[in-house]
Amino acid sequence: MAPPLSTLSPSTMAVPSFLPSKSFFPKFTSITSITSTPSLQCHSSISEQLHPLSLSLLKEPAQGEAVNSKPTWVNPTKSKPNIISLERQQRTKPASNRNQSASLDPTLIKTLISIPNSDKSLFFSTLSNAFPSPPSQDDALSLLKSFFRHPEKSIFLLGWLEESSFQLETIFYNLVLKSLRAARQWDHIDQIVHQMLDHGPQPDNITYSTVITAAHQCRRFDKAIEWFDRMYSAGVTPDEVTFSSVLKVYGFLGKRQEAFILYERGRAAGWKPDHVVFSILGKLFGDAADQDGMLYVRDEMKRLEIVPNVVVYNTLINGFGRAGRINIAKDLFEEMCQLGVNPDARTLTAILRIYGKHKRNQDAMDVWARMKENRWPVDQILYNTILTMCANLETDLEAERIFEDMKQSQKWRPDKWTYSVMIKLYCRSGKSERAWHLLFEEMPQRNLQPDVTSYTSLIDCLGKQGRVNDVVVVFSAAMKTVPSEIDDLLCCCLLSTMAQCKDEKQMNAILGCIEKANPTLHKLICMLRDKLVGFDEIKKYFRELLNRAPVNVRRPYCNCLIEICTDELGFPSHRPHELFHLGNIYGLYPHIETRRSSEWSVDLRRLSLGAAKAALHDWFESVAEAVEDRESLPPQFRVFTGHGLDRFKSVLTRYFEGYLSESGAPLHKCPEKAGSFVADKDDLLQWLQSRGILQAD
């Protein structure tokens, strides 16, 4: 029993609801060493694993039919409808009239291109003069190809050919569509394909794949899927290229399940996919950090005995890196080297980025040495990635050496990305003078326009040093050069500068910057300063601010706001607590409190100082509430503040040592667990009562 065509179309595919959202692959593939067994491995295949699933997805048995009955093709007079055509559509060269196919006059093409788009009649008459009799197929195609960057001219030519009763085959329309795709003219494309369906010539696989990729590029994903569906109803079975175009659309939409089901259906029809398909699938799963999906791609290739090429390796290495599976990425990299698949600049960019990000110094240095030894190819992005890697691995001297090399190089000169990495590197270690020199001296000398991240780094660095006036200077420069790029991260750095302000004058200077950068934030700060403004109104503006900010900046925003309210800048004393409460409402501080029968704890690590104080106060209150609610309490309470040798990691602990002893809290440094303070239940409750946080019995 073959499914009716409509059930083959992807938009009507059922997606089983029991599949987990992160990865829909059953956990069947154990992660095995790739390098040790480059030959085919005997994994149980996913189609075997999903056998019962495929019965419900691939076929839709009639009611009453046993699920395990073997379907038979009962109507031999009709061909079996297929999901995919196993033969790729061949490009056909149209019959050409060799007598008239002399190369076209380049001045004619220039003349035609120079005709204003408003003057269609001049375009037509110029053509008619040049071709008293209809042009050959070859000439018409050459003309169309030379109009690739001039979609209006492509359309004109098509119109003129139609008028000249020229035999227009599908290839002519396909070329026009390509020209329109380059110009991102979606509506025009849609219109032309409809016209083809209505009046001919009929669209073929090349038409549909051009249309699907055009819809993708024009961000009309709904249309991409719609046209894929439509080709089945028009009786055109997609081939591998059209299939991969739509798989890519699914990838962009994050529709992994749909892509997987479509792929499996193609496979079930006997399709043997090529490298391009696997690289699309690899990216699709890699972008979602879906390890099982990527392992599936790898295993499928092994099953089909296809050795990945460099592009497939690149997508998989990137994907496993994104999923945090550094060792698998490393194994893949070593495997490709062993198999003689030469890494290119993108491979090296991928692997070095991963090693840098995850502090794999030794692995990084090893690859770098091999790069020099084997003279592996380099490009600008790879150069900058190596620099970023050095910054991540904190090998600043090496970074400086590479930077100097680049300045001397004729081929790989520093660009704005290079400068951004160096500025960040200097700012991280407090070398604001050097960063300043790069940003305001060297970059203009080299005619490089900094982007916002460089300004943000420098503002952050100067802010931490309390150089408020310099922060204002840098901000003004940013407003002048990149006003449209000023973002929430930069505003966060302005806020943290504000917490460093010594007096009203400094604070007003920063407030002035914030007013220009983000009026909502400015309004919120003014409200926070006004003791008459209530919680609900603060909540409304806070929410508005957070909703507009990207997810990764929301918590820093809240931290910084708590910070400025904590410092003695004239904010009402209850603001930090209110803001911390709001941060909790919006899920910015998850998993801070833990309650076990033996111990309750609060984890203040990774909080700013002010936020940590607010969190601790909040915790004391929640303990008091538990007492009042007669909950059973553990014998011990613990506060984590973290530990470490560097200044950043120990600052919270040192601060709390002072704070806790000043306030007489019975939390004492715990020798067994570094970076934490403990209190006995009775001592803590007594102290909470003495502070009025807990009512006396």
Place this chain on the structure above:
DNA sequence: GTAGGGTTAG
């Protein structure tokens, strides 16, 4: 761009 499909940086 060879009438259609693939991979890199805060």
